[in-house]
Amino acid sequence: MSLRLAIAAAALALTLGACSRAGELDPAGGIRVARSAxxxxxxxxxxxxxTLFDPPQSRDARAIDVTATITNLRLTCDxxxxxxxVAATVTFDVLARRRDATAPRQVVLPYFVTVMRGGNVVYSKRVSRVAIDFAAGQDRAQTSAQGSxxxxxxxxTLPENVRAQILKKRKAGREDAAVDPMSEPGVRSAVARASFELLVGFQLTPDQLQYNATR
Incomplete structure (x- = not known):
């Protein structure tokens, strides 16, 4: 699996989740739209x-040198x-562990911040680096990083004609009363185009991505 496909799969799941929440019935007969830019x-x-190995070409568990995990993802956006x-900032922690804790050591890992549009289009991408400092005698370390x-x-923002179609009040007994506007391809496509995801992950090599996907 390529990194692009992994990002697209996760982004699509987020987009579809947002669409389902946006399709709740309104008591007045329309469809409730609760979405944000x-x-x-x-x-x-x-x-x-x-996972970093030493030697790098080994995949033996005994050759694992350093492992690191992204956790505590937090989004700030108004x-x-x-x-x-619309400006958005994401902060997160990186928890790391090393095999040899004898001496102090710094490990620098690249990570990406990608904005996906509609679940499958890369809107923007930036690669940064986070430094993890291990103290002498310590096999664990933690740091924080962010992206924007x-x-x-x-x-x-949804086009007005799409919003009007979603919010249109539907009276019981009429032909369109039982039709969910989100089931119409044009509406779903417009909602997808207006849906964005801010995704963060380690910038992995093909071998590292393959290791994560198959271990």
Whole structure:
């Protein structure tokens, strides 16, 4: 599985989840739309942890040198602020463990911050690095990192005609009363295009990604 496919799979799950919440029936006969211009946040499958080996080409458990995991993902975003863009920041912790705790050591790991649109389109991507410092005699270490992204507000806003179609009141007995507007391809497509996800994970090599996916 490629890193792009892993990201797309996780993002699609987030998008479909958002769509189901947006499709709740309103007591007045329309469909309740509770959505935000802020992105959902998550860690794509197989990218939330990394394993370093020594020697690098080995995959023996006895050769595991350092392991690290992304956890405590937190999103900060305010879609009520004025302006043409919506700013989002994600913070997270990195927990690491090493085999040899004899001397102090710093391990630097690359990670990505990707914005996905509609579950399968990369809107933006940035690669950064996080440094983990092990003290002498300590086999565990922890640090924090963050990433940020901006999304064009108009891109994350449903067109008025789509909103009107979703919010349209439906009277019992009429032909359209039993039709969920989210089942219509045009509406689902518009909701998907206006849905964004802010995804964070380790920037893995193909071998590292394969190891995570098959272990």
């Amino acid at each position: 802020c992105p959902a946040a998550g860690v794509p499958a197989y990218t939330g942890d990394v 879609d009520t602020a004025e302006g043409p863009e 992204a901006t999304i064009t507000r108009s891109a994350a």
